[in-house]
Amino acid sequence: MTKGVFLIAKNNGYVDYVKQAVFLARRIKKYLDMPVSIATDSVEYLENIFGVDDFDKIIKLDYVDSSNMKYFFDGTLSKKAASFKNANRADVYKLSPYDETIIMDTDYIISNDLLKSVFDSTSDFLIYKKSTDIAKVRDEIEFEKISDTSIDFYWATVIFFRKTKTNKIFFNLVNHIEEEWSHYRRVYQITSSLFRNDFAFSIAIHIMNGFQTGSFAQQLPGNMMYTTDKDILWQLTDDEMMFLVEKKDYLGEYTALKTTGQNIHVMNKFSLGRIIDKEFANE
Amino acid sequence: MDERLEKALDFSNYMLTLNNQKRLLAEKYQEGLIYFHNGSQFTVTRELITFVSVMISAEQDEVVVIDDNSIPCLVNDINEFYGELLNTYTTASNDYYTEYTKLKKNRSVEKLVNYD
Numbered sequence: 001m002t003k004g005v006f007l008i009a010k011n012n013g014y015v016d017y018v019k020q021a022v023f024l025a026r027r028i029k030k031y032l033d034m035p036v037s038i039a040t041d042s043v044e045y046l047e048n049i050f051g052v053d054d055f056d057k058i059i060k061l062d063y064v065d066s067s068n069m070k071y072f073f074d075g076t077l078s079k080k081a082a083s084f085k086n087a088n089r090a091d092v093y094k095l096s097p098y099d100e101t102i103i104m105d106t107d108y109i110i111s112n113d114l115l116k117s118v119f120d121s122t123s124d125f126l127i128y129k130k131s132t133d134i135a136k137v138r139d140e141i142e143f144e145k146i147s148d149t150s151i152d153f154y155w156a157t158v159i160f161f162r163k164t165k166t167n168k169i170f171f172n173l174v175n176h177i178e179e180e181w182s183h184y185r186r187v188y189q190i191t192s193s194l195f196r197n198d199f200a201f202s203i204a205i206h207i208m209n210g211f212q213t214g215s216f217a218q219q220l221p222g223n224m225m226y227t228t229d230k231d232i233l234w235q236l237t238d239d240e241m242m243f244l245v246e247k248k249d250y251l252g253e254y255t256a257l258k259t260t261g262q263n264i265h266v267m268n269k270f271s272l273g274r275i276i277d278k279e280f281a282n283e
Numbered sequence: 284m285d286e287r288l289e290k291a292l293d294f295s296n297y298m299l300t301l302n303n304q305k306r307l308l309a310e311k312y313q314e315g316l317i318y319f320h321n322g323s324q325f326t327v328t329r330e331l332i333t334f335v336s337v338m339i340s341a342e343q344d345e346v347v348v349i350d351d352n353s354i355p356c357l358v359n360d361i362n363e364f365y366g367e368l369l370n371t372y373t374t375a376s377n378d379y380y381t382e383y384t385k386l387k388k389n390r391s392v393e394k395l396v397n398y399d
Contacts, residue, residue: 112314114314114317117324120319120322121322121323121324122321122322122323122354122356123352123354132310134303134307135303136306215352215353218352218354219351221314221317221319221324221351222313222314222317223310223313223314225310240397242397245303255296255299255300255303256300256392256395256396257300257303257307258304258395258396258397259307260311261311262307262310262311262314
């Protein structure tokens with residue numbers, strides 16, 4: 001059985017996901033000691049700027065522009081509208097060269113070896129449901145249910161799966177939900193028209209469970225810890241990260257917070273990009 | 284600003300950061316308590332340790348325990364399992380204690396987040 005981590009990187013005009021993927025691949029090797037493969041629509045850019053040594057396999061994706069637009073914040077006071085090229089996440093089932101795969105967002109910063117153990121799991125599909133906002137000043141309800149009157153929220157940020165018949169059905173279902181998004185978002189009472197993989201995966205899990213809460217998806221170890229793009233990643237040294245997190249009711253003010261040895265989903269892509277630039281400059 | 288208020292706000296800022304760091308440490312402790320056995324995932328609790336200990340006292344050779352995902356797991360070597368549970372629990376708790384003690388000694392925001 002082949003095992004590895006799979007990343008997808010599709011750059012837009014503002015966010016360099018390829019750079020994030022290279023950075024994450026190095027941390028995965030350091031903390032998980034697993035091979036990493038990447039699917040990207042910017043293969044030439046990857047080869048010319050970063051080289052190919054960090055990846056086991058590189059899979060070329062066709063360039064597709066996206067009309068899925070959203071604001072990317074850089075702290076509480078700065079934001080840019082850019083395309084959110086999150087389509088075809090479910091293709092990972094076909095694209096992954098591994099029998100057992102962890103698919104990970106490129107802004108998930110690995111700082112420990114906790115996820116390594118999932119390859120021994122008796123479950124064929126693991127995903128995060130429980131999550132913790134490290135700032136604890138925001139309403140977390142949006143990460144508990146996909147809408148006020150709807151089903152449980154699952155994070156598509158990190159997923160472990162084996163290539164099984166059931167999982168093939170699941171990933172095909174996610175593709176279908178994505179294609180028919182305007183229908184499914186209404187059925188599941190999602191007010192925003194923005195397509196999100198978290199929502200599509202949550203809906204697919206609900207359907208796979210017979211339209212109820214069930215055991216199709218088991219939980220990855222620990223909690224999904226995250227900071228939103230209203231926070232700023234300020235410093236990173238080995239497994240230590242320092243954040244400036246949004247201060248409740250004080251727009252533009254922050255509280256310092258340090259994590260050690262904890263995996264964090266860093267949604268502020270701009271501050272992550274600045275930290276990666278610093279790290280690469282020091283190498 | 285009134286000096287009394289300024290000092291109170293400084294302390295308030297310090298407490299905010301201290302509480303945040305304590306919370307993150309508690310999260311890390313919970314991750315440290317996770318133990319994997321035969322593909323099953325367990326968060327080690329005093330209840331689990333006591334249950335396994337009772338089963339050993341009752342001279343059971345093997346035991347079925349329910350993991351974090353509500354999946355039953357057959358443990359064949361109960362003594363080894365017990366040893367691993369104890370090891371995971373004590374290692375995580377000792378680390379928690381050490382880190383917590385260190386944290387409490389830091390009397391400024393800068394020291395709490397170890398910012399140079």
